[in-house]
Amino acid sequence: MNPAVTLGAVASGKLDVALIPVYWSGQILGGLLGGAILRAVFALSDGVAVPAGFATNGYGEHSPLGFSLGSVAIVEIVMTALLIMVVLSTTHPRFPAGFGGLAAGGTLWLIHLISIPVSNTSVNPARSLAVAPFAPDSGFQQVWAFLLFPLIGGVLGALIHRVISPEGAEVTQTPDIEGNVTGD
Numbered sequence: 319m320n321p322a323v324t325l326g327a328v329a330s331g332k333l334d335v336a337l338i339p340v341y342w343s344g345q346i347l348g349g350l351l352g353g354a355i356l357r358a359v360f361a362l363s364d365g366v367a368v369p370a371g372f373a374t375n376g377y378g379e380h381s382p383l384g385f386s387l388g389s390v391a392i393v394e395i396v397m398t399a400l401l402i403m404v405v406l407s408t409t410h411p412r413f414p415a416g417f418g419g420l421a422a423g424g425t426l427w428l429i430h431l432i433s434i435p436v437s438n439t440s441v442n443p444a445r446s447l448a449v450a451p452f453a454p455d456s457g458f459q460q461v462w463a464f465l466l467f468p469l470i471g472g473v474l475g476a477l478i479h480r481v482i483s484p485e486g487a488e489v490t491q492t493p494d495i496e497g498n499v500t501g502d
Contacts, residue, residue: 322472349448398471
């Protein structure tokens with residue numbers, strides 16, 4: 319459920335570009351549903367206040383430790399690129415079957431340890447957009463950065479992956495918009 323991963327898969331040649339609207343629509347709607355459910359949990363609990371930031375991402379005064387926009391941009395782009403490189407590597411036929419989730423999950427865990435203090439961790443535009451409408455303190459003020467930077471990181475990660483793993487860039491079979499498999 320990550321538009322940056324979808325864009326990275328397209329940039330790497332592993333996914334048909336025509337599928338972006340389908341994937342992104344599902345990812346964003348799913349994220350918004352999750353954000354609404356989380357907000358309902360607070361609304362249905364007497365005496366439990368909704369945190370001002372409500373899990374939104376931020377820079378400057380909205381960063382957990384006050385990091386600037388430039389610092390947040392670097393961290394979000396680099397961390398997303400790292401995530402994309404791991405995800406693309408785990409989809410290679412030579413990667414051990416059944417371990418992709420462990421590799422991607424461990425990477426995401428490490429990314430959160432590094433970037434929660436910086437930006438409250440996005441690396442996923444759908445995650446950032448999911449909570450923004452429900453934040454008491456105007457979650458939309460800075461959400462643009464957490465839509466843009468992970469998408470840049472997604473493309474960057476795919477391009478780096480293509481350079482360091484040229485055989486991984488070859489696509490032998492990929493579904494098109496209708497679900498038909500093309501290639502060798």
